[in-house]
Amino acid sequence: MGKVAIIGVGQSTFVRQYPGSIRELAFDGFKEAMQDAQITAKDIGASVICSAPEYDKQRSPAGVFAEYLGLNPQPTFYVETLCSSSSMGLRLAYSLVKSGLHDSVAVIGFQKMSEISSAESQERMGRGGDIQWESPFGTMMPAYYAMYARAYMEKYGTTPEDLALIRVKAGTYGQLNEKAAYRKAITMEMFSDPENRMASPVASPLRTGDCCANADGSSCIIVANEEKAKAFCKKPVWIMGTGAATTAVNLAGRDLFSGLTVAEQAADEAYKMAGITAKDVDVAEVHDCFTIAEMMAYENLGFAKPGEGKDLIQGKETYKEGSIPVNVDGGLLSKGHPIGATGGSQIRTVVLQLRGEAGDIQVKDPAIGLVHNIGGVGLYGNVTILGR
């Protein structure tokens, strides 16, 4: 069985409010990926459409997009694992190509969150938890992750300032990313100024500066078999490993609150499949929906020992010049987080890095990259390992 490659990547600019419909939004990411791959719609064997439900009115968006993007009569699939939908879509595309069923697949992630208010969006996201037993208490994403932050900080003595360092790093690189929704520099002084928005409490111990914001966006990844990749593409990037895991939706069903078991398990599967360890990773994109999420990712992926994530960020080891650059595209904290599009955007960044086409944020000569994408509050974990 041959290898599976990524031969094209694209994403829309992530914005607070996209001036168009969801099919038009999807077109932006698709167009860039198709132009990147230098192929046409007839070269695509199937599409995988990825998003989280209830942000827009369209039921079954897969069929609508397939038509709008010129992908009829090829079959289409719809994949949903909340914020990791498009990484799960990539895993499906990998298996569709690996099995020989399709020789190439377009994975299209999208989310147009601006159709509803921020409070409505928090209510929808809260219902990504357990609607029978958690949501009636008034839950929302920042509060769930804040509970992890509380337990983590309690266990390891990590401080709010350690978390703020992660946001400062995100701001450093967000300024360089023309596709990011938030391109302002963030300083530690903002976090220590009670009048500054960054320092205002959202759900203790997390502050506004610890949280990513909603955005509208789309992404597209073109996957192909080895034969097609070699025919079409000068610099194919190979899918070396894919890992995925699930856990109890209700926090009451979990034992670990200082890390995400799904991330550990997905990483374990992906590393084994790729035949590598954490030390071999040259560049990574991790799911920093909140600063605490990136801190836990350092440890769950094996870049740092449990409790030592703060040493990585304090020593700037996760900056571009550090030993393990993480989120040098600004991460979700700078780009914004259009749920279904996020994984594809992370994958795009790592593919560009491995091709040496990342411009201002290019890490020195990376051979292996990793993408960590989490759905819900550690409900779904996806880790993908890519190589030249």
Added chain:
Amino acid sequence: MGKKKQADDRFKKFGTVSFTSITKINDFIQYMEDGKVMATKCKDCGLIFFPPRADCCQCLTSNMDWAEVSGTGKLVTYSKLEYAPVGFGDDLPYSIAVLDYGDYKIFGRIASDVPDEEVRVGMEMKTIVNKLPNEQLNYVFQKV
């Protein structure tokens, strides 16, 4: 046409806003009306479930007994919300939390009369039934 059977939708009373009305463990609400928070226990394997379940996925049976949540648990973690989702704004500020009873954990809120400065991870708390201003029912964690 015969008379439409009345649906047992008691679960709509659970929490500030309930997103579920019909469930096989609706008696949970009756117990709450009587001041009790209940788990379920599988008669076949003895596993205790909180939140309560109607079915045991280990035994593939539905032979459940009710078992009262009693004694105290340890506070695992919590967060105080400054913003709330749609429908919960009147409750602000409030803290959500997880309490560990050993055999099971409970996700809920910390009682609103517990001062913030007295809340500590690891403290012993008990779970009590709470009537909300809108006549709905939930359970909260109280100091012991």
